[in-house]
Amino acid sequence: MRLLTTTTSTALAVLGVAWGSQAWAADYPSKPIEMVVAYGAGGSTDTMARIFAKYAEEELGQRMVVVNKPGAGGELGWVYLANSEPDGYTIGLINSPSVETHPFTRADTVGYTLNDLLPLANVVTDPGVLAVAADSPWQSLDEMVQAVRAEPRSVTVSHEGIGGDDHLAALNFASTAGIELNFVSFNGNAEATAALLGGHIDAFEGNMSEAASHIGEGDVRGLAVWSGERMDAITDVPTGAEQGYEVISSASRGLALPAGVPDEVYQRLIEVSRSVIENPEFVAELDKLNMPLDPLYGDEYAASLEASQQSLKAVWDKNPWIEP
Amino acid sequence: MDILVTALANVMTPVALATLVLGTLAGMLVGALPGLSSTMGVALCIPITFSMPPELALILLGAVYVSSVYGGSVTAILLRTPGTDASIATALDGYPMAVAGRGAEAIGMATLASLFGGLVSVVVLLAIAPPLSTIALAFGPQEYTWLAIFGLVTIVGVVSERPVKGVLSAAVGLMLACVGLDSFTGEQRFTFGQSELFDGVPLLPVLIGLFSVSQAFNLAVPSQSGVLSEGAQRFAGRSFPLWADIRRCLRTLGRSSVIGSIVGILPGAGTSIAAFISYNEARRHSAHPERFGKGEIEGVAASEAANNAVTGGTLIPTLTLGIPGNAVTAVFVGGLTIHGMIPGPSLFTQHAESTYTLIVSLLFANVLFAVLGLWLCRYMVSVTRVPGGVLGPLILLFSVVGSYALRNEMFDVWLAVGFGLLGYFMERWRYPAAPLVIALILGPILEVNFRRAMQIAQWDLTTFVTRPLSLALCLLVVLALVVPVWRRWRLRRSLTL
Numbered sequence: 157m158r159l160l161t162t163t164t165s166t167a168l169a170v171l172g173v174a175w176g177s178q179a180w181a182a183d184y185p186s187k188p189i190e191m192v193v194a195y196g197a198g199g200s201t202d203t204m205a206r207i208f209a210k211y212a213e214e215e216l217g218q219r220m221v222v223v224n225k226p227g228a229g230g231e232l233g234w235v236y237l238a239n240s241e242p243d244g245y246t247i248g249l250i251n252s253p254s255v256e257t258h259p260f261t262r263a264d265t266v267g268y269t270l271n272d273l274l275p276l277a278n279v280v281t282d283p284g285v286l287a288v289a290a291d292s293p294w295q296s297l298d299e300m301v302q303a304v305r306a307e308p309r310s311v312t313v314s315h316e317g318i319g320g321d322d323h324l325a326a327l328n329f330a331s332t333a334g335i336e337l338n339f340v341s342f343n344g345n346a347e348a349t350a351a352l353l354g355g356h357i358d359a360f361e362g363n364m365s366e367a368a369s370h371i372g373e374g375d376v377r378g379l380a381v382w383s384g385e386r387m388d389a390i391t392d393v394p395t396g397a398e399q400g401y402e403v404i405s406s407a408s409r410g411l412a413l414p415a416g417v418p419d420e421v422y423q424r425l426i427e428v429s430r431s432v433i434e435n436p437e438f439v440a441e442l443d444k445l446n447m448p449l450d451p452l453y454g455d456e457y458a459a460s461l462e463a464s465q466q467s468l469k470a471v472w473d474k475n476p477w478i479e480p
Numbered sequence: 481m482d483i484l485v486t487a488l489a490n491v492m493t494p495v496a497l498a499t500l501v502l503g504t505l506a507g508m509l510v511g512a513l514p515g516l517s518s519t520m521g522v523a524l525c526i527p528i529t530f531s532m533p534p535e536l537a538l539i540l541l542g543a544v545y546v547s548s549v550y551g552g553s554v555t556a557i558l559l560r561t562p563g564t565d566a567s568i569a570t571a572l573d574g575y576p577m578a579v580a581g582r583g584a585e586a587i588g589m590a591t592l593a594s595l596f597g598g599l600v601s602v603v604v605l606l607a608i609a610p611p612l613s614t615i616a617l618a619f620g621p622q623e624y625t626w627l628a629i630f631g632l633v634t635i636v637g638v639v640s641e642r643p644v645k646g647v648l649s650a651a652v653g654l655m656l657a658c659v660g661l662d663s664f665t666g667e668q669r670f671t672f673g674q675s676e677l678f679d680g681v682p683l684l685p686v687l688i689g690l691f692s693v694s695q696a697f698n699l700a701v702p703s704q705s706g707v708l709s710e711g712a713q714r715f716a717g718r719s720f721p722l723w724a725d726i727r728r729c730l731r732t733l734g735r736s737s738v739i740g741s742i743v744g745i746l747p748g749a750g751t752s753i754a755a756f757i758s759y760n761e762a763r764r765h766s767a768h769p770e771r772f773g774k775g776e777i778e779g780v781a782a783s784e785a786a787n788n789a790v791t792g793g794t795l796i797p798t799l800t801l802g803i804p805g806n807a808v809t810a811v812f813v814g815g816l817t818i819h820g821m822i823p824g825p826s827l828f829t830q831h832a833e834s835t836y837t838l839i840v841s842l843l844f845a846n847v848l849f850a851v852l853g854l855w856l857c858r859y860m861v862s863v864t865r866v867p868g869g870v871l872g873p874l875i876l877l878f879s880v881v882g883s884y885a886l887r888n889e890m891f892d893v894w895l896a897v898g899f900g901l902l903g904y905f906m907e908r909w910r911y912p913a914a915p916l917v918i919a920l921i922l923g924p925i926l927e928v929n930f931r932r933a934m935q936i937a938q939w940d941l942t943t944f945v946t947r948p949l950s951l952a953l954c955l956l957v958v959l960a961l962v963v964p965v966w967r968r969w970r971l972r973r974s975l976t977l
Binding site: 312 | 519520522523524526527530616617618619620621661662663664665666667668673675676678679747748797801802803804807810811814817818820822823824825826887888889928932935936938
């Protein structure tokens, strides 16, 4: 079915080019827009993309066709986005920090750089959470750190992929606290949560949107949220800084275009993004999914991606998390 | 009890019933087409459910889910082109039956078995979901390691005719399972810098290649194109299995439904493991194990009861703990949260009405696909009368579409074509393809869980036998390996004496 819609939109695109070489930015958009999601259908990035598309369609008066190109931790989709025609008819979702780290951790093989993308707007910033099962003896980061000091490397912590935001957050915490943790890699949140609740691992590093419901139910206790201030969905969970561990970490989802899109189209899409993100219905839907909004537009968003990439690169150069 | 009546009333409204029928038909179609997985079917429905009331949304998603697992059996039996990995084990005996002109009967049994397995698992979900959900938590990396080994042991059952060739095929599958980024160190293994291979060799294109594309090649080769239609000409018209056959399969149906429900509860274990373990158990307990793989109706029953029992099983941890049992139910969770229902205990208190409506609608969906299946069966069988010259290209077309649709990557289409050639020659030289697929599915489960267990136990190998559940699974594996050998030895001795 998706192929059909892709084929139709491609056919429409070809028609559009043949028939409307006059179609300047003023008429934008005059045909359906492709929205590339670099993760699988049904995942949290995909869900957010489809909700965004629903509201953006109202603003633009054109269909937005979500196309999933999952693989290689987002790389396949971003390479596709970077190489697509910069005419505003292809928009993509980009996920931080992966979109920033691939270009230097996979320097030999990677097919895009940040310069190939034109950041449009950040939508969601989902802070990292370090959590333990409800029956764990640890009530705070300090107690956990003491346990690790007593028996180095004995404490197992889950993460959902090497070099992903969970792994980087836990690494950051470990180096801030001066401890060594025993990292266990899991494929996604479900397996990691099951292992935590079953007592197979000692602690869980994930994102707030995934952990909030379990923290709310009381079967999981959040030791720290890696954000600047406490989050509304989990007000009882203190930040790392409150407990003396200055760690900030999150996973962000935003929108980007291939570099080289005409300025009028770019400005128009920033305005569309702004109206969607400020739409109370959109806000309410994301709230249900525990996805905290963190709007940043255009240059501001680009600058934050750039800065984040530089600081991650500095960490990598000093102490790479993948052995070269 | 009141809540069940309310739920029943919710399902019995005209709109709900229409949704149910549409969802069931869509699911059957998704399951039957190669490459359109259950996950994709449910994911494609999510945007449609945005604007629906929560009860209707859940009815739609549930119906698509359970009927897509059943739908895979039809093409697996008639064309040996399983739509999803869940139906590979069904093809092992279903296709030989179709070739012998008993395709409708095989579909009939597959339908009854799917209904049986589906109903058992929904009843389990309805009655004892909360206590059973603890199974999902009791299984740690050590236990998953044994489960994967147990699954690999079933390969022996699948290939008992040609053990060496079967083990070779499995070895190739295990080697392919090594491809991709190492999830513990991030190192690239055999990826040749191809980012399409970073997540490993994708399963679906391999499956489509080995089974569907190779079948298309088979049909295109003149000397072989007659195989399928010749048998189908002799088709006697019986679409309901003999009562004697059903009675003979009752124990297998029961056993497979239990296996399916339990494997379903385990996050990340997978539908095909349940089907293969059940198939192997049915063969082990059969008085005529030598008939398996040649058109034994009990093999079809075992596989189909198990794979549909998985559907209810996967919903148990999803609804009670908020831990999705597989990729489909992970998509389900997305669908639930959009409607403000956060999976977990509150589903049975705060949102009890919607939750029970879903469960009751699953009972309906199971019955509905069975009725539709039995009714459409005789029409579906006529597909085998289509000449190979037409059927082959059609299968090829769906294979290309299916392998592309997974990630919208041409790479995957070439992969499917490559594996189609491999599958074609494997079949000619009598290497079974199923062990390759089982090994490709189980290899990564075995590897990551072994390494997780090693890290957690600080490289102490005894962890695999010192945990009670681990030890029990270990003994199961030993039994599964030793009993057939011992039986054969006893048989040989009684023959020589």
